[in-house]
Amino acid sequence: MDLLLLAPIGSVLALLFAAYMAYTVMKHSEGTEDMQRIARAVREGANAYLKRQYTGVAIFFAVMFVVLLILALNGFLTIFVPFAFLTGGFFSGLSGFFGMKMATNANARTTNAAKQSLNAGLRVAFSAGTVMGMVVVGLGLLDLSFWYYFLTWFYRDLDAAVRIQSVTSAMLTFGMGASSMALFARVGGGIYTKAADVGADLVGKVEAGIPEDDPRNPAVIADNVGDNVGDVAGMGADLYESYVGSIVSTSALAVAAGLGVDGVTIPMTMAAIGVIASIIGTFFVHAKEDAKQSVLLAALRRGTYISAALIAVISFFLVWQVLGMEHIGVYFAILSGLLAGVIIGYFTEYFTSDSYKPTRDLASTSTTGPATVIIGGLSLGMRSTSVPVIVVGAAVLASYFLAGGAGDFNMGLYGVAIAAVGMLSTLGITLATDAYGPVADNAGGIAEMSHQDPEVRRRTDALDSLGNTTAATGKGFAIGSAALTALALIASFTDEVARIVQTQGLDFKLDISILNPPTLVGLFVGGMLPFLFSSMTMSAVGRAAQSIVMEVRRQFKEIKGLMEGKAEPDYARCVDICTRNAQKEMIAPALTAIVAPLLVGFLLGVNGVAGMLAGATVSGFILAVMMANSGGAWDNAKKYIESGEYGGKGSDSHKAAVVGDTVGDPFKDTSGPSINILIKLLSMVSVVFAAFILQISLF
């Protein structure tokens, strides 16, 4: 049997399972009329946002399509590149869209189920998360399979080695489309959600002294919409990009490694195996009706670990079957990726969960005011970068030498690339445990706004805090795999350059020594890009939040009877302000990622671009980890104080911790996760435009 057929089969399985899970969620009731009304408002806001976002992004894609078409017609690219680019963007957006649809339909249903028990609430929210996880991997495999089979058919007359080369390099563009879409979705959604969150908190909690999610706060619906467009739609597009990015970058290295079609079969079928293992894993996520929180967490973990174990076992036979015992090192490369993901996930949790010392120590700094909370949180985040760096470093060395031995450079790089695929192979289920978090968060908001029994809110809060822990693990996977994939893409870039130089007989010497001045300067420029990018996204959140603050203050002042609960605030205006701001603000950071490789390529040549990619990957990885962990720790330090430590809610310590949490919001949900995409998009753009850069560069 052709093992590659597993890819389309896996895709169909994933999508069918997603449809089934969506059906089970929709069977539940949305509860009282009040709950339905709020859920509808959130749904409408989210739909309106996505519609506007997709319209804006469509313009970008149209322009890029034309640019790519012109380049293709001038021989810089193959003719399928512009089309592959479009489908990548389309499916990435679709993943986010389906995830968001499901999430906005599941939030009130989760609240309603939570009236019954904690476990019932978990089931609904987790099922919604599973839909998202399965849609992402299903659409990813669908697109990959389609292009693979289509291109292989189209190039059927070519020599096998040339054919697979042409196929894999066209598929990379598909990754670039996905990355572009993901960046817009993450940045736009991230700005939206944090502007609404920060804006709502600054006026509501701090100035007016009303609780979180209070229906009197005009920004409260925007805040809930934000969870869906940022944490759900943004994350879906993001992880779709990570998933296909890791697979296409591995495939692209297969040719140089001398593996040919087999080298493409491995990552594609690995992904299919991951789908099946994830589906099996989800059946192990269940608990007794009266289960406690820790039991539920154990249930979620059980599902992930079982999937990982299944993959670890099956992929051995896969590598053995496809590549033979001679290349069994590739299996160990996969294993080292899988293991590295688990270790990074564990340490992310260690640094950000209030069950451990770092976050508890951070909570204690709140007794001396907000300044020490900020210093402590930044210091924690900076310190926490050491473990992921060492683990990723070890994974790179291990996968390189296990797959390639000391002598085979290209097999070694293939090993690094496949390690990322290994790390992401459990995505179906890890994304399910991750995506259920924002659903639970929304469910809590709906409970509050529809004045449910406090016990319901307590249960949704428990689900939400569970979601924080699983989100930390999910972020570990996303960041770790981004670093590995980016490295694979840098290798693809130099491969591509070498190929062009050879086929076109150019007089050019690739020299990516760190002491070659253009490479060195590229390293500096690349190292700076994530800082510049984070600055842009953070100040975008700041500016957008400022407009929300003004609007909420205005409504508090102008709408009579609002604070007494006699009049309704104008929720729609806040939703609209967030939408417009997010749209406007996402353009500059996204363009940076597209323009930087071209500009650096023009000024410093391809050696400079290689340096830039390495610099951006190193500093971006470190900065992303730091921002994610500082942000997570601030959030949980605040929650720890709210649980009654250091004076509890309303104390000065709590106020200091809220400052940390607010600073952490754009860190962990806007800038940090966007950096992952940035470093990959930079590399994708460089690979796709390699021939063009060689043509225009001054060096």
Next chain:
Amino acid sequence: MDLLLLAPIGSVLALLFAAYMAYTVMKHSEGTEDMQRIARAVREGANAYLKRQYTGVAIFFAVMFVVLLILALNGFLTIFVPFAFLTGGFFSGLSGFFGMKMATNANARTTNAAKQSLNAGLRVAFSAGTVMGMVVVGLGLLDLSFWYYFLTWFYRDLDAAVRIQSVTSAMLTFGMGASSMALFARVGGGIYTKAADVGADLVGKVEAGIPEDDPRNPAVIADNVGDNVGDVAGMGADLYESYVGSIVSTSALAVAAGLGVDGVTIPMTMAAIGVIASIIGTFFVHAKEDAKQSVLLAALRRGTYISAALIAVISFFLVWQVLGMEHIGVYFAILSGLLAGVIIGYFTEYFTSDSYKPTRDLASTSTTGPATVIIGGLSLGMRSTSVPVIVVGAAVLASYFLAGGAGDFNMGLYGVAIAAVGMLSTLGITLATDAYGPVADNAGGIAEMSHQDPEVRRRTDALDSLGNTTAATGKGFAIGSAALTALALIASFTDEVARIVQTQGLDFKLDISILNPPTLVGLFVGGMLPFLFSSMTMSAVGRAAQSIVMEVRRQFKEIKGLMEGKAEPDYARCVDICTRNAQKEMIAPALTAIVAPLLVGFLLGVNGVAGMLAGATVSGFILAVMMANSGGAWDNAKKYIESGEYGGKGSDSHKAAVVGDTVGDPFKDTSGPSINILIKLLSMVSVVFAAFILQISLF
């Protein structure tokens, strides 16, 4: 005439001029008995601290001396290395010590002179700063000349090419001694000063509501001592290290560039010319008695620009004379360094001064509370990294290609190294304009504590704020030159490795391509080190400040009549707590810098070490700029609000801005400046231990 003789001559001139300036300062009166008493307390505290610090550091130097001696006796190093290491450390420490002596003697004298006029105060403070500037360059040239002449004499029987090689590589160790001392001084002093500052502010200003520098605050003397041990002694040792580091790293590259002794003559005589130009420059720093602040700033700038112009002219003839027209590109490399320093200095000022938009915008974020101030400041700092990165990148390319053309790699690297010397050639006067700041700061403290006329305090405040502006420029030079010197040192490292491999006939291939796995992993590890290091120093400040907070709270509670001004606080205890904490806390970060290259060398080999150095230089440079600029902008945004904007002193905006300023304290005065030294020390250690690393490494 042997131009090299200019070096010892310049050294003697600088030291004589320093002695003369010290004499003119000491002629002034220290003012009233009250002022004398306070100045004495500060002096005693600073002396006690330095004594304790030097004792602690002596142990470290003794251990390192023995280690180096053992390595030298086993043929890994020449026998002079341990001794050169000691003298580097000794003179670096001595620079800080003299600077501190002068500063603690000039503070009350500045206060007293400020009673007369703003200009009179400036003259005393600037003269004290000049002493520091001249001592640093004088001692630097003294040590350099001594070792150069001694080693040349000792190796007189060797072939000229081998001789200069042996001389320059022994002189590098002298740089390593200076860097080690500088790191201890910067980290220890930085922890001291910020712990005292933050601690004093948190309880005094925030909790008790008494003004800054109020004599009732038990930490107020410690705070003033801190300015001297951190901003003066620490900065002196730091810039001594930058100065000699840039010269020895250039010298070390002279051999590979094929310039021989002439390649050493250039940086040494450049430095001597800089001394003379700086002395001339100081005579242009004067203003009329009733001059305004802006006129004084112009006077300070005039001195620096005149010195720079003199150097720009004279060094043309120097390069022409020594290297001939064939190598006139070296002159343009020097010019590009000089120019890059000025541009970076200007942009540092742009981003951190409240005369410009960025800091004013930051001040406006204070209206929505401390969280937006923090987000705004971090964002500003991140954004501000782009200009220095681009300027340094341009300087690297310009100096490389101007000195070496497209083909001569080694001449190109020599050009990069000499650019750093060009940037630092005005150090005599830039340091003078920089070091006078803490003197003015202290003078303000003494004015407050001795209850002088508010007009006196207003004048010292004006001097202090002038100092903030010049300090920003000084930091630009320090950071920019650190990046260039570190790059030169990486080149020295690979040179040294290549030399050892060749002479010992080792079977080893130097491969520092960014895709060679050990180099790549080294890049990641190196990129992480400045983050880890900053985390350590920041949390050290946090912990030390916490102890001060506890102590001040205790004294406020236990000493009866303290708040009413009827009893004196126990200043000495706070001084002692700061001293002990700084001593304890400086060990771990400093050891990191020594141990990291050895550990990475053991695990990843010299290719990994080269990657680590590049990674640390890139991320360290960017992080240092970010921290310095965020910190500076927060400080000045607070000052801007205090000048009456957004509600002025005591308003909620002001409170929010104080949070930013407090977070900025360890950023700009502890972690940020220490990173400059860290990246150079990592490189120095790698160069000195290169032979040993080659021996022990697994790869």
